[in-house]
Amino acid sequence: MREVCIRINTGKELRILSNDLDASAREIADIHRAARTLGRSQATLVVQPPPADVALDPETVDRAVAGALDEARARDVRGAAVTPFLLAAVERATEGRSLAANLGLLEENAFLAGAIATELARESQS
Secondary structure, three states: EEEEEEOOOOOOOEEEEOOOOOOOOHHHHHHHHHHHOOOOOOOOOOOOOOOOOOOOOHHHHHHHHHHHHHHHHHHHOHHHHHHHHHHHHHHHHHHHHHHHHHHHHHHHHHHHHHHHHHHHHHHHOO
């Protein structure tokens, strides 16, 4: 089990526990059901990496994001404009590879979400 703590702008700290498992949709559904059985009402956060054929190395991503953040600060980009600005800047810095990675991840996430929903529906029909 690994714990990651993130402090957000409000000063609150988010505590994320991860077991870094490579789980099937059925196993993820079982984990979610077990949490509910224990009376936990929090969301079950499921993450996965982008597909290997479109994934970027961490150094490239870090460099692109750092540059995009610097550019956003220099141009005084704020509020709702920040996310689209950063996405476009990172896409330019990675010559479009970040867009391919994001789209690949979007497809994989949709597939996994559907598979988990199917598993949860199977159990509720039993």
